[in-house]
Amino acid sequence: MEDLTIQHVNLEKSENLERHRTDGFSSSKALVVRRGTPFRVSVQLQGRPFNPKTDSLRIKVMLGHLYVIMPVTFSKKVSSSHWKASMDPEGLNLQNPSIFISSPASASVGCYRFQLSVFTQDSQKTAFGKFILLCNPWCSEDTVYIPFEDQREEYVQNDSGLLFMGTAMNLVARPWSFDQYEPCVLETCLNLLQVSPHHQKNRRIDYLNRNNPVYISRVVSAMINSEDDRGVLKGNWSGDFKQGINPAKWTGSGDILRQWAQSGYSPVKYGQCWVFAAVMCTVMRVLGIPCRVVTNFNSAHDTNANLVIEEYYSETGQKLNHSKDSIWNFHVWVECWMTRRDLGLGMDGWQVLDPTPQERSGGVFCCGPAPVKAIKDRRIDMFYDIPFVYAEVNADVHTIVVSKGGVLSYSKDTERVGSLICTKAVGFSIHQNITGDYKYIKSPTSTLTxxxxxxxxxxxxxxxxxxxxxxxxxxxxxxxxxxxxxxxxxxxxxxxxxxxxxxxxxxxxxxxxxxxxxxxxxxxxxxxxxxxxxxxxxxxxxxxxxxxxxxxxxxxxxxxxxxxxxxxxxxxxxxxxxITSPQLIIQIADEDSIVPNKEHTAKVIFTNPFSHPVSGVLTVAGAGLIQGKIHFRMLQLRPGGRVQQNITFVPSMVGTKMLQANLSLTNSTIRGFKMVSVNRA
Missing domain, CATH: 2.60.40.10 (Immunoglobulins)
Structure with missing residues (x-):
């Protein structure tokens, strides 16, 4: 009789992607699954049928040089604490058996290889495969578990969002495309971990530590900026962007991450705080760690750690540059959701991480994860970087009027710094005020007056x-x-x-x-x-x-x-x-009938509110709606003039997507966005 061999291993991609809520990554060559949840592979055997009494199956799973070997058992039990491989004894097809592979909810994130071997009495046959393993916010045993489905959709699966800028009294919502499902982004985010100094120094230790979101988030925070490593973005606050791209021109993370990868991991020029934060948000969502972008209005940079920012004015009201301390009108960082087993009770939940290179932490330009609860209670005895973030939201402002070296007047303001801290609301294109998570608020009206x-x-x-x-x-x-x-x-x-x-x-x-x-x-x-x-x-x-x-x-x-x-x-x-910029208006006909793989039309409308003629370039993009970007040149438009541009788009996937348009003028950019609901056909 012909001996037993393995003809083919089917990773059952569509079934596993749906079960693991990774179907956005369907364009990846590898199977993408989440830890703590089993995935199914089916084995096409050739020759005689599999005989459970004399034959056995074994799976070896490898991450770098780390590995675990599992016998394939006959059991329905699933484990979330250790690696396990099993076949369901009921309905077993001995010529084409299905194997369920379970990873622990604390498994390391990364790209795994596996060997599937069949052992008979006198031979061994092996087949190979690979899969990518991510964190699992849907698994209650995972340290990134977040218990609400609408938050998992917003903070893990949503591939677009809003970054809030401007001032607390006049918020500007800037659309951003996180692009986590765009081609090559998943692979680039995983390569970021491989390029990091931690991995290059000791690969075994790095792979072992990748089970912990605290460790992962610190590595990513350091790798988003390029100050200490081959990080993604080079910061530039000089106003001279001739050697790269003005940070205000970026509209999404995909272009930045692809450019970084294609350049052989040379820093992309240039980033500022909201760009650093938005790219980090993409990486964390890709890795399966819930993440949101947060803006702190009137954010203090207290260089001498005395919780006081001094501002100087001339006797005629001109603000002077006399202090090393500073207040940014806004500063943008991210929060990631995780359990903090290293800190004990009460510190789980949202953690501040700031990839903008401002201060060193452990000798490296990174910041966090600092528990938001610890910042509120000024628990400066805890890890990581709580005093620095505390000062950003709590410093006092001393305003001094000077003339010829003498002080003419002095005043103190304890409310201005951290006057509003906000993020995008779950499921809505508006801001959510989270100031009360960071500090004890004295009066509800003081933040906006x-x-x-x-x-x-x-x-x-x-x-x-x-x-x-x-x-x-x-x-x-x-x-x-x-x-x-x-x-x-x-x-x-x-x-x-x-x-x-x-x-x-x-x-x-x-x-x-x-x-x-x-x-x-x-x-x-x-x-x-x-x-x-x-x-x-x-x-x-x-x-x-x-x-x-x-x-x-x-x-x-x-x-x-x-x-x-x-x-x-x-x-x-x-x-x-x-000053609030004018908005580009985006209109879509038959909004309720948008389905994948069918052409639809949108109109982008701009009315010139300025007192002088303007001209510029209109750029339209939309992850899951348009491949790449579409550019149009807008000729000179008189004051009060109106222009309309028709756009066609073909959605590639179901879900809520963002269509965004940007009109670049000489010294400003006009923006607009439209949320598009793509329904099943």
Whole structure:
């Protein structure tokens, strides 16, 4: 009789991808599965049928030089604590048996090889295969288990999202494509682990440690920036991007990761905080670790660790660059969800990780994972980097008005730093306020109100200058919009019982989110008379023609300084704000009838709100909707003019996808996005 041999091993890809919720990775050559859940392979035997009494099957699973050997047993029991291979004795096809391979819920992440061997009384035949093993947020024994299906969809499976920028009073939602299912992205994310110094130094130890999301997240945090290794992105905050791409031009992670891989792992130029964070979010979601992008508005960088940021102004309200400490209008990092068995009870859940290279941690530019709960309770005795993140959301701001080296006034603000911390809401294209996860909030309204030199009974704005009896409030009438005048109100109150003559200086400077402001582009001054106990309101505006050529995508620092002509006392109020850009409008006909593999049409519409003509390049992209990017040149459009561009797209998979459009003008980018529901045909 012909001896028993293995003709073919079928990895049952479509069945396993669906069971493991990895069907987005169907374009990968390898089978992609999640740890802690069995997957099925079927074996096509040739020759005589398999005889359970005299023949046996054995599987050897290998990760690098690590391996485990499992006999294939006849059992229905599934294990999530150790590797196991079994055949269901019921309905067993002896010519084409099915084998269920179970990995432990604590198995290491990576690309595995396996050998399937059949042993008869006088021979051994072997077949080979491979599979990729990821973390499993659906498995309750996995340390990344997150117990809500809508959160697993949002934080693991969603391949698009929103990054929040601007200011707390005027949020800008920037669309981003995480691209985890795009070609080559999965393989590049796995290669990131292989390229890391940890793996190059000791491959065996690295493979063993890859069972732990704490370890994985620190490796990834270090590898997103290129300061210590062959990391993905080179940071650049100089404003000179001639050697690469302006960070504001990136719209998704796929282009960055592919460019990094195709260059032989040379850093991609350039990234800033939101790019670093968004690319890390892609890598973590690919690896199966729930991840979300978080923005901290008014984020402190406290270089001397005293929890105080000092800001200096001239006597006419110009902000000066006198301090090594700084406040970024916004800073973007990620949170990953995991159990912290290394820290004991109460520290599980969301952990801060920051791949932007700011401070070294363990000698390397990375940050975290720092438990959000530990930041809130200032548990600086715990790992990792809790003091640094605590300062980012809790430092006090000391504002000092100076002239010729002398201090004219001084005030303190305990609410400005970390005034709003937010992330994209689950299932909706809006922000979710998570400030209360990081800090104990004193009052619900204080995070979004305009700051001033006032001191009320319940305020924490203890300003020394206000005790001298002249108060100033600075309030924007509404969130500024491109093409419209910036209107604001200055309210001055004389608390004295004598009349006052007050000099009023107002000053506006353009600034990038992470830099001190540049030169003044608008200023005015005057004198007002105040009777005893009198309040006066000054209405002011900055016209579009005065700011459009200066601001672009930047922000504005607006300040008012009052000078008491009798005493020379000064009091200052300031506000930093962004100007809302116009939106590209995307319209899709028959939105409810969008199905895979069928051509559909969208319209992108732009109306020029500026006081001058504009021209630029329109770029349209959409993971799962459009392959690559489509570019159109937009000719000069007069003020108030309207242009429409038709786009065709063919969805490749079911689910909610993002169609995004970007119009690059000379000194700014206009953006728009549309969520597209692709239904089963």
């Amino acid at each position: 305009s700051r001033s030199s006032t001191v009320s009974e319940d305020s924490t704005l203890k300003r020394a200058s206000s005790s001298k009896g002249v108060l100033v409030f600075l309030n924007l009438d509404k969130a500024p919009v491109a093409g419209e005048a910036i209107r604001f109100t200055v309210k001055v109150i004389n608390k004295h019982s004598i009349a006052k003559m007050i000099k009023v200086h107002m000053n506006a400077q353009a600034k990038e989110y992470n830099h001190s402001p540049s030169d003044t582009f608008w200023e005015t001054q005057g004198v007002i008379q105040l009777a005893p106990k009198e309040a006066k309101v000054i209405q002011q505006q900055i016209l579009p023609a005065q700011y459009e050529d200066v601001v672009g995508d930047d922000l504005i620092n607006l300040a008012v300084v009052l000078e008491d002509t009798a005493s020379q006392d000064r009091v200052l109020a300031s506000e930093e704000f962004n």
